[in-house]
Each structure stands twice: as C-alpha cells, then as structure tokens.
Amino acid sequence: MNTLNDTAVQFKQVSYSDGELQIIKNVTGTFPKGKITTLVGPSGAGKTTLFRLCNGLISPDSGEILINGKNINSYEPTELRRMAGLALQSATMLSGSVYKNLSMPLTLQGEEFSEAAAKDLLKDVGLDTDFLHRNVKDLSGGQRQKVSIARTLVNKPKILLLDEITSSLDRVSQEEIETLIKKINNNYQVTIIWITHNLQQALSIGEYTWVMMNGELVESGESSLLSHPQNDKVKHFVKGDTE
Amino acid sequence: MSYLTLSLALIFVLIPIFLSKTLKLGLEKDTIIATVRSIIQLLAVGYVLTFVFDAENFIYITLMVILMIAAATQNAQKKGAAIKGITWKLIGTFVFVEVLTQAILLGFQITPPTAQYIIPISGMVVGNSMVLSILFLNRFTSEIETRQNETELILSLGGTPKQAIHLSLMASIKASMIPTIESQKTIGLVQLPGMMSGQIIAGADPVQAVQFQLLILFLLLTTAAVTSIMLGFLSYPTLFNKQMQMLKLDTETNNS
Incomplete structure (x- = not known):
C-alpha cells in the first residue's frame, strides 16, 4: 500500500487470543500516515481488539506492531497511549463537568489545562464554549462523542483510533462528526483509523480501507475496493449477506 | 451463671x-x-x-495471636480470592495492624503487658480488621467490575494503574470504613457496646467500663483506616501487569 516512511501503523503477523478464543489471526498490514483509513467487517471480526492492541491496552500473543517504525514495546505504555489516542462508541465520561473531562489527560500528567485552551478545543470540535461547565450527564449522544474526541485530542495524538463513534447517532450528528474528523485529519495531520459498520461512510470518508472477518485481514487497499471487491467473502459482506 | x-x-x-x-x-x-x-x-x-x-508466658500469648490471625485470614481470603496473593496481603495487613496497635498501647503504657489485656484487645483488633477486610474486598471486586470502562478510559488516555484505579480504590476504602465511623456516632445512644455491657454485668464500675470502651473505640478507628488503606494499596498493583494493562479478575474463584 505504501512505503515504510509513509506508514503510521504496521502489523506483522499479529495474533491475539482471549483464553481459548483466537480473536486476531496472523494479521499483516499497514495503515498509511496522515490518512483516514476505515476498518470494516462484521461483528466479532476483531476490529476493536485491533484498536486495543494499537493503544497498548492488550499485547499480542505473537507478531509485531510498529508505530512510526518502532515496535510498540519500545515505547513507555503511557507514551504509547497518548500517541495512539482511542475514542470509543460508548464515549465513557468521568462524572462531572465537560471541563473536568477535557482536563483529564493533562491532569494525569500533573499539568493544568487552561479554560482558554479548553474553550478553543470546544470550538474546534464544533461545540459552544458555554458547554465547558456543563455536566456531562446533560449532553446528547453527539455532544458526548465530540467531547470524547476533544478529550483524546488534548494528548496531541499522532494516531486517532475511532471505534464506531457515529453508529448510535442520528444522521445530522453523524455528518457533523464526519466533517469534524476530516477537519482534524487536515488541521492536526493526525492519522485516523475509523471502525465503522456504515459502508457508505467508509467509501465517502476513508481514503483507504481494511476489511476484517473472523480475526483475519481479508482485503485492504483504497476505499474503492468496497465497490469492486476481489475477495468472495468481502463480496458477500458488501452485499449484506454477512453480519 | x-x-x-x-x-x-x-x-x-x-x-x-x-x-x-x-x-x-x-x-x-x-x-x-x-x-x-x-x-x-x-x-x-x-x-x-x-x-x-x-x-503468663509470652510464647503462649504470641501463639494465641497467631491463631487469631490465621483464622481471620482463612475467613477473609474467600472474599478476595479473585485478587492474586490475597492470603499474604491479608496476613501482612493483620500483623501490621496488631503490631501497630499493641506497640502504641504497650509503648505508652496505656494497658499493662499481660495476657489478660493483650489477648482480648488483639481479638477485637484482628476481628475488626477481618470484618473491614471482607467489606473492603467485597466492595473493591465489585467496583473493579462496574468501573471497568472508567479504568480503561484513564489507562487509554495515558494514566498509570494507580491513577486508573484511584476512584475504585477510594470508593472501596470509604465504603468499608463507613460502618465503623457511623456506629461510633450513635454509640451509647442506640447501643451499649458488647465489651462494656459485659464488664457492667460482671460488676465492674460503669465509668471504668466506659473508659475501656472508649479506648477500644479509638483503637478500632485506627484499625479500620489502616486495614482498608493498607489492603487497598497492597491489592491494586496485582490487577495490572508491567505493560500497565488491566488483568482480568478471576471471578470464578471469588466466592463473594
């Protein structure tokens, strides 16, 4: 797909099991630097596990994962997690205000996050600045997702891992988030890897796509592959025969 | 009788x-x-x-205290079976609490160094420490499960295991100490403590019985705080590995 210098994340024969169950099976592939790559596949394909491996929340049983050319084991776990930021569908919030949530990444490092910087970030993700002192309990699903993404951005990640962040949102919120992610990709030069169930979204927003099934990477390349897949399993999946 | x-x-x-x-x-x-x-x-x-x-032999006194600690450990460890090495963490906590309280009592000559004082007080200290441990372990294992998303969120944002488990740990320490503190607030109004009642029934001067009861109450406050905090800080590191990844709790072996 691309040369090593253009690669943000590289998987080399990576396998991972949870007890007896093998979730990731000998995955080899790359995610290009500074681009948006979508990760599609039926439920249970191992997509979220792949993200947890990138973020260092779990380690592979075998194989190697390289981020910016370096094995992830050579990074300090905290450094790796700040570099490969994760935002989940659940958009878990810490109880309290939006400001408390946005401050959290820097609080963890013993630093302060100024209100002015927090307000700038809110504007960047398309939220009014008066949201800053609002309780997270009072936010809608789309607003929570924006706060969750903004919170991940506080760490200035080089890679942003987005796990089904729009799947529970209405069409308007989905479009807002899509626009936001494109803006983040352009403004912050962040590599985006986005898990989505929505193939139309994968085609429209992602330049590249990985298709995973049953723990394996079955096809990868430019997103147009979803319109003309080569692999029979992918053809069935795109047609909607696989879930 | x-x-x-x-x-x-x-x-x-x-x-x-x-x-x-x-x-x-x-x-x-x-x-x-x-x-x-x-x-x-x-x-x-x-x-x-x-x-x-x-x-009046120190060896027999020590043996009695060891027996109490062994029985308390055996009872409490069932509730923390999901935490690796819980037996030794409980033994360490009970021994520390016992040594600390007896060192203060005997060192400041608050109580005389005789079996008649050391053994009953040790029984109350270790017994209370055991109940506190059970309360703490019950709450801690359930907090870990219910707050798993929060814990992983903090880890994923670059937090350390200590920062990630902080909320669960503090909530469990607080919850296990509340019964001790609350019961002390109403003591004498709602209930007469067992030890004091026993002394009064046995014919002791009620004021002297109250003095001893106050001593025990204050002692139990220290026991409660030290037990929960020590057990908490001994337990949480075993929930993570060197890569700061959260390990799964072995809940099948947890009888709580």
Missing part, C-alpha cells in the same frame, strides 16, 4: 429456628451449625484463655 441457667438461653436459638421453619427460610441447619460451633469454640477458648492467663 450455671450451665443449667445458660442452657435456658437456647430458647433464643429455638425462636429463629421456629421462625425459619414456619416461613420456610431454610436457615434451620445453618442456625444449628452456628450455635454448636459457637458453643464449642467459645468453651474451648475459655479453657485455653484460663491456661494462658495462668501461665
């Missing part, structure tokens, strides 16, 4: 058995086992204490 008079106290055992049978609670067997065990255990302890008090 004669054994004949004491046997009349079994009426208080027959009442719950009768109620359990009538309401089909199924607690008759457990009630009988608990009654038989308490009779055997307390009578045995009575004879052992008579021997130890008469002997």
